[in-house]
Amino acid sequence: MSDFSWSSDQQQFRQSVRRFFAAHSDEPAVRRAMATPEGHDPAVWAAMASQLGVQGLAVPEAYGGGGFTIAEAAIVHEEAGRVLLCGPLLASASLAAPALAHIGGEAAERYLPDIASGACIATLALNEPAGTWSARSTTTTARPIGAGRYALTGIKAYVLDGALADLLLVAARTDEGPGLFAVAADANGLVRTPQQTLDPTRRLARIELRDCPGTLLAAAGEAEASIAAALMTGAIALAAEQVGGSERALELSVDHAKLREQFGRPIGAFQAIRHRLADLYLAVETARSVATHAALVAARGGDATALAHLARSACSRAYRDVSEAMIQVHGATGFTWEHVSQLYYKRARCDAELLGSPDEHRMALAAAVGL
Known part of the structure; x- marks a missing residue:
């Protein structure tokens, strides 16, 4: 019978993570962070990378990560949930990074090392005003403009840390079906607007793309x-x-x-x-x-x-x-x-x-x- 419990090493890792968050994300720290324009403390984000390496914990070693699994990442997320951690951990480490790791190849080589080090904050822009978390239902369009480049037009809603991210992985529809595209934070035609929600400890944004240039990372089928x-x-x-x-x-x-x-x-x-x-x-x-x-x-x-x-x-x-x-x-x-x-x-x-x-x-x- 398989053992579905945490190992002693994983339990020790949990204690290290809990001590870190107790020191850096107590209630006063949470209240300070949620009141800032960024919605988190960049110094804590940097310390998470340098002391624990949690941003790249489950990223393969070939791409600069720790080479661990979603199990160790889940431990970090559980401890982060205990203290209401303010920061783009879910968006960058557990949405954008797994998408890139699944694609692999040049896309992973280009973006994952910086995500793993915490130098790049990434997010997945999938949901739209209709509220469906599905690649097949996206109405954002992608028009080819040459050499793997596309002009994206559409609106994404409630994007995790969308106003903060350095890199957006945008789902958009091509003639062949849904694709996944990389969009830089400073891209022309990209408009990012913070959305006010009930929870002040987690930042969401509305993303508008107006013929915004994006690089194709995964085509239909592979993107889904x-x-x-x-x-x-x-x-x-x-x-x-x-x-x-x-x-x-x-x-x-x-x-x-x-x-x-x-x-x-x-x-x-x-x-x-x-x-x-x-x-x-x-x-x-x-x-x-x-x-x-x-x-x-x-x-x-x-x-x-x-x-x-x-x-x-x-x-x-x-x-x-x-x-x-x-x-x-x-x-x-x-x-x-x-x-x-x-x-x-x-x-x-x-x-x-x-x-x-x-x-x-x-x-x-x-x-x-x-x-």
Whole structure:
């Protein structure tokens, strides 16, 4: 029987990552970062690369990365979710990098080393105003202008760190089908507008392309496969983040229930709260099991597509329920801007819609298992 648990080396790596984030992404640091125009601290981003190498952790060694797997990357994302890390880790390391690694060849050689070192922030521009995370549904067009160059026209919506990225991987339709194109941040005809969302700890942008020059990285068929690989990796990484956020929100709720007293007793002694927290613990552990299983199956070369959809559905629900309960357990304090509960709640609500809603993942899961 296969062992789907973390190894001792992976557990030690987790402790190193947790110590790093505790020192660099505590609540005051999160609040400072989310108030900046960039939405993150570039010094922390650089330290993540130099001290932990997390931006290139799962990038093949041939392209300047650590040569590890999505399993180790999931550990980083889980710990990042615990502390509400502000930064383009999901966009650059777990969406753009896997797409390029799947393409391989000249595209990977050109872009992955800088992404792995943290020098280049990249993102995947796929979603459009209609809200579908699918290459086949893209309405952005690509018109050939010679020698692998195309003029792209269209709109992308809710692009992770789209206003910050140095490199955008844009899905657009050619006469042969959807393709994937590299667009530089300073390209003519590229208009990037930050989009205000509920979650201030994660930045999204609207991308408008007006005959914007782009370089073809993958043509029809290959592009769809690389985007699918990126979305699966991103789903597993995001599920891990949701587990981390759920776990930390539950810890804070339990700690408060032990200390806050009413009628001379800690509120955690009352059945209504005690039973609610026990139910949430079960939900978090279930979500953790599914997310861990998905990461380890993918890391071992198995088909984790169905598991990724299952993880996103389970983890979205667990994070939503725990973050809502966190506010209720903290009472009037939990409803204030000054309390961290509102940040976990907002992250939970927005994460649920990233890379596909829970309903979309359940439908995709049903299709994947033949229902």
